[in-house]
Amino acid sequence: MYASNRLSSLARRSPLWCASLAATSLTAIFAAPAQAQSLGPIVVTNVQIVNQLGTNFDPSQTPTLKTGGSKESVYLGNYNNTESELGLNYTGTADLDSFFFLHDNYCVGSCRTGSSTVIAFTIQNQGDVTQNVRFDSLITPGHIAQIYNGGNAEFNFQVLRFNDGFQTLYSASGGVNSDGIFLSTGNLEFRNQRRQTGENFDLLDWDTTALPVEVGALAGGQSTTIFYVASYFARTNSACADVLVCQGAQVVFGDPRNNGGTNLALGGDDLNAEIGRAVVGADYFATEVPFRFVNSNDPFSFETPPASQPLVYDPLYRSRLQGGVPEPTMWAMMIGGFGLLGSAARRRRVSVSFA
Numbered sequence: 001m002y003a004s005n006r007l008s009s010l011a012r013r014s015p016l017w018c019a020s021l022a023a024t025s026l027t028a029i030f031a032a033p034a035q036a037q038s039l040g041p042i043v044v045t046n047v048q049i050v051n052q053l054g055t056n057f058d059p060s061q062t063p064t065l066k067t068g069g070s071k072e073s074v075y076l077g078n079y080n081n082t083e084s085e086l087g088l089n090y091t092g093t094a095d096l097d098s099f100f101f102l103h104d105n106y107c108v109g110s111c112r113t114g115s116s117t118v119i120a121f122t123i124q125n126q127g128d129v130t131q132n133v134r135f136d137s138l139i140t141p142g143h144i145a146q147i148y149n150g151g152n153a154e155f156n157f158q159v160l161r162f163n164d165g166f167q168t169l170y171s172a173s174g175g176v177n178s179d180g181i182f183l184s185t186g187n188l189e190f191r192n193q194r195r196q197t198g199e200n201f202d203l204l205d206w207d208t209t210a211l212p213v214e215v216g217a218l219a220g221g222q223s224t225t226i227f228y229v230a231s232y233f234a235r236t237n238s239a240c241a242d243v244l245v246c247q248g249a250q251v252v253f254g255d256p257r258n259n260g261g262t263n264l265a266l267g268g269d270d271l272n273a274e275i276g277r278a279v280v281g282a283d284y285f286a287t288e289v290p291f292r293f294v295n296s297n298d299p300f301s302f303e304t305p306p307a308s309q310p311l312v313y314d315p316l317y318r319s320r321l322q323g324g325v326p327e328p329t330m331w332a333m334m335i336g337g338f339g340l341l342g343s344a345a346r347r348r349r350v351s352v353s354f355a
Contacts, residue, residue: 078111122225208305
């Protein structure tokens with residue numbers, strides 16, 4: 001119950017977008033005996049996850065909250081006043097050993113999409129001696145993209161510890177806007193970054209990246225909660241006569257370099273590099289992300305996968321929707337966004353800006 005209350009409190013305290021955040025219900029609660037993940041005296045006793053999503057075609061409306069399930073896919077077209085299309089596809093589940101993860105948000109024309117996942121890991125030192133703890137996990141492959149020099153997309157990612165207040169253990173952010181692509185990844189660099197530009201598109205993608213995060217000291221018998229907070233949005237404001245030659249933006253975390261990249265409009269499940277993938281609008285699969293809480297002196301828990309071949313992107317957007325689609329009934333929405341909470345740990349930051 002302790003972690004459940006803190007997770008709901010974290011959701012309510014999000015300051016970004018001035019969204020009216022309603023009380024959030026948990027979409028999944030995983031509880032298991034303490035020995036389910038036991039690495040020495042550090043034990044994961046509980047994992048909880050909350051997913052949220054929102055979509056909107058009206059740029060004048062402030063998005064509001066919608067609590068989602070463990071897997072959501074939304075592809076909508078608005079052909080009433082202007083041709084626009086949006087897509088929001090995510091998967092978010094978790095257990096005591098790993099979580100299954102994808103966030104894919106895009107907008108073309110005039111629209112908003114947003115999604116977020118918050119995972120709370122409750123850990124306990126069941127030994128008698130104070131342990132210096134590290135959280136080992138992986139940053140998934142991803143990309144940020146823009147077509148026809150329009151729209152913007154952004155992600156915000158944090159690992160937080162709650163112990164009489166929130167402490168930021170790690171944070172990263174990035175996106176694309178009228179100034180270009182920007183990326184700030186804390187004290188690590190997303191692996192195998194690749195910038196691709198063309199006459200009508202600009203993008204940056206990266207590969208799986210090791211994520212060791214120092215949690216700090218945990219006294220014998222003490223418990224604490226670690227929050228994994230990830231939020232994404234895409235936004236465009238272009239009035240389009242033809243959605244296929246319209247401004248758009250996309251942000252993806254999941255599996256764009258490995259198994260993903262299927263474009264539904266082209267058909268088939270396996271598109272190879274010769275066919276290419278649309279810069280904005282390609283479909284991606286979720287990927288499993290392992291995690292462990294270990295002593296800080298232990299080696300990193302996971303072998304980083306070999307570098308994958310960069311995708312070959314098609315500079316054009318391809319609509320997912322077959323023919324005109326009536327304007328949908330507006331949802332209660334929100335752009336998922338968890339800002340800086342608690343005191344930031346003093347860490348060296350690596351910032352990269354792409355003009």
